[in-house]
Amino acid sequence: MGVVNDPRPPYLRIVADIERRIADGELRPGDPIPTTRAIVREWGVAMATATKALAALKQAGAIESAARVGSVVARRRLPSRSAGGLERDRVVRVAMEIADADGLAALSMRAVAAKLGVATMALYRHLEAKAELTQLIADAAFAEIDYPEPPPGWRSHLRVAAQLQWAAYQRHPWLPRLVSITRPVALPGQLAYGLWTLRAFDSLGLDSSTRLYVYATMVNYVRGTAVNIESEAGAELDTGMTSVQWTTARLPIEGPLIAQVAEPGTELDLESLFAFGLERLLDGVTIVVTPRENRR
Secondary structure, X not given: OOXXXXXXXHHHHHHHHHHHHHXXXXXXXXXXXXXXXXXXXXXXXXXXXXXXXXXXXXXOOOEEEEOOOEEEEOXXXXXXXXXXXXXXXXXXXXHHHHHXXXXXXHOOHHHHHHHHOOOHHHHHOOOOOHHHHHHHHHHHHHHOOOOOOOOOOHHHHHHHHHHHHHHXXXXXXXXXXXXXXXXXXXXXXXXXXHHHHHHHHOOOOOOHHHHHHHHHHHHXXXXXXXXXXXXXXXXXXXXXXXXXXXXXXXXXXXXXXXXXXXXXXXXXXXXXXXXXXXXXXXXXXHHHHHHHHOOO
């Protein structure tokens, strides 16, 4: 997608371009990063935008401050091409493949190194521990999201944001366990999701605290429901039946008990539960939002 059609805010485009230069080896650990004035000249943006881009890169751990130099590529970061021939993106991709195939329990520095055909210590020279690797694969999962042009209206915007998050969890059932609401990690992929979603509130006049609470509530609802994707997939593998098939098979035994709370044959699966709960959550957000829209 070209820059003209790129839906991301200008500062995120700058972040992505500098990240690419680091990944491609154009900028190596210790190399100086373009100054705010250089970014203003090269990208044609305001000084505030350039400052915001550098702040995001620093939060993501891509750059760090160096005395008498300014901002430089972080030295601890796994470079595009290390002495051992490793590439950061390749390490993350292999780690994701392991997690996708066998779950987070199977993911370890040793497992990644074995699949890459290198010594485990080759990874430890660039990554502190498995915890850092899991942060990187979680961010890579969010970076896969292809953001459409936001639909009109805050409710439609939030609905799409929730569906994008839900789809990411379906692709990677281990991902919900790595998303924290109270201790978020400011990495580019997750930051891009947050900024795209928060645009839903731009014209509502909400204070920053309310915006954050609505956003966090929505993210937490989707994440909390999606935690069941992994366990449901495991149960389906063990039983050979979907949740609906399993419930139908249990009707002869548990039918009288089920009849006390629902009509026999009533289906409940994760997709329908997610969709129903999301609409009820959006109904609740309406109470917060509509007074500012002069609801009739």
